[in-house]
Amino acid sequence: MSNRKRAVIIGGGIAGVQAASSLKEMDVTLISNEPFLPYYRMRIEEILGGKDVQSLYIHPRDWYEEKGIEYLEGNVSLIEKDAVLLDDGKRVPFDRLLIATGSQARRLELPGDRKESFVLRTASDAIALRKVLENADSFTVVGGGLLGLEAAYAAACDFHIPVNVIETAPYILPRQLDEDSAILLQKKLAENGVSVIVSGEIESADDHFVYLKDGRKVQSAVLCFSVGVNPGKDIAAASGIATDRGILVDSHLRTSMENVWAAGDAVQLGDRTFGLAVYAREMGIAAASSMMGEAVDYVPSEPSALLKVGGIDVVSLGLLRGEKIVEASGDTRKTFYVEDGILKGAILINDKASMMKVKAMIGREYGRA
Numbered sequence: 001m002s003n004r005k006r007a008v009i010i011g012g013g014i015a016g017v018q019a020a021s022s023l024k025e026m027d028v029t030l031i032s033n034e035p036f037l038p039y040y041r042m043r044i045e046e047i048l049g050g051k052d053v054q055s056l057y058i059h060p061r062d063w064y065e066e067k068g069i070e071y072l073e074g075n076v077s078l079i080e081k082d083a084v085l086l087d088d089g090k091r092v093p094f095d096r097l098l099i100a101t102g103s104q105a106r107r108l109e110l111p112g113d114r115k116e117s118f119v120l121r122t123a124s125d126a127i128a129l130r131k132v133l134e135n136a137d138s139f140t141v142v143g144g145g146l147l148g149l150e151a152a153y154a155a156a157c158d159f160h161i162p163v164n165v166i167e168t169a170p171y172i173l174p175r176q177l178d179e180d181s182a183i184l185l186q187k188k189l190a191e192n193g194v195s196v197i198v199s200g201e202i203e204s205a206d207d208h209f210v211y212l213k214d215g216r217k218v219q220s221a222v223l224c225f226s227v228g229v230n231p232g233k234d235i236a237a238a239s240g241i242a243t244d245r246g247i248l249v250d251s252h253l254r255t256s257m258e259n260v261w262a263a264g265d266a267v268q269l270g271d272r273t274f275g276l277a278v279y280a281r282e283m284g285i286a287a288a289s290s291m292m293g294e295a296v297d298y299v300p301s302e303p304s305a306l307l308k309v310g311g312i313d314v315v316s317l318g319l320l321r322g323e324k325i326v327e328a329s330g331d332t333r334k335t336f337y338v339e340d341g342i343l344k345g346a347i348l349i350n351d352k353a354s355m356m357k358v359k360a361m362i363g364r365e366y367g368r369a
């Protein structure tokens, strides 16, 4: 019998796959409840345009075999102290366990008699959405965040139908942009067939329209929610692991249960939950190190977002607080946020080339590049 430790990972998303490829000298089993090999979740809107899921696979099936990673399709329903239980009754023993169960898209309960609504979180969601959009005459996305805008833009390009985005805030991407940059982006979206409705409070919905509190009605044959995610903490909570909004971890990404770690969207570190691929990847690496016995403190990198909408690159870096300093020329606009002389964050419109340079300047004295 092998003396190697047996590591089990629940969830074949970015955190899970990253951890599986980072773990060394262990027998690794990766368990996923999706009917596909792990794929690039961030690119599922390409499925709306006709791509098949297989073209988004992170690795081909051979890769798992060559790496000695056992890939198991199944849904974990319970974690015991040294094994996980699957829905089909199978018991998979572990010495070290990583919970990388990601998150689930939220939906809103809308008054009215609308029968069907969608979310865009998995490849299966994208396939279902594509099917209805093929025969629809309008599409509405509730939520003007990064994912909502990407979905709206993709649908407008692929289906050439009126697309609306309803956002409750006074402008889109309020966490990543200032109002002037948001207005610039809204204009570009409008040129590409996406109408953005800001300060839009929904009152109700039926199968044809969404009705707003101010009396407007928005044509919505197909409706998709993009209103954030809930960390996937349910099986951890049901198994007696400490949770709050997400699965609680310490700085080594250990949960409250011995030999059990967690990483990615499912995690809560202090009072912070995550929801971005960059953190899932970082945590996958850090959790693997910690599972191999190395004492690494996980420190999340500065928040950043990169979006391309209507041909415009939008980069949002660091913290958007402090004094605003704008440099604009032609189509390019850079907004720097400076506090006590230190560069805290920046928004770059149409200037992706400066991203790495500006990122490196964050935390340093502004103007001393």
Ligand SMILES: Cc1cc2nc3c(=O)[nH]c(=O)nc-3n(C[C@H](O)[C@H](O)[C@H](O)COP(=O)(O)OP(=O)(O)OC[C@H]3O[C@@H](n4cnc5c(N)ncnc54)[C@H](O)[C@@H]3O)c2cc1C
Pocket: 010, 011, 012, 013, 014, 015, 016, 031, 032, 033, 034, 041, 042, 043, 044, 045, 074, 075, 076, 077, 100, 101, 102, 103, 120, 121, 122, 147, 232, 235, 263, 264, 265, 266, 275, 276, 277, 278, 280, 306
């Ligand atoms: C359309 C879209 C676009 C995005 N764009 C960006 C972007 O541009 N930039 C960015 O940083 N982030 C983006 N994100 C967010 C990013 O995809 C997530 O932050 C990232 O996928 C989180 O990785 P994860 O490994 O924690 O979880 P996930 O990728 O959600 O993977 C978790 C996996 O675990 C499986 N699972 C859950 N429970 C069980 C169980 N009980 N048993 C077995 N398997 C289970 C799930 O089905 C899933 O396959 C986007 C997300 C979406 C949906």
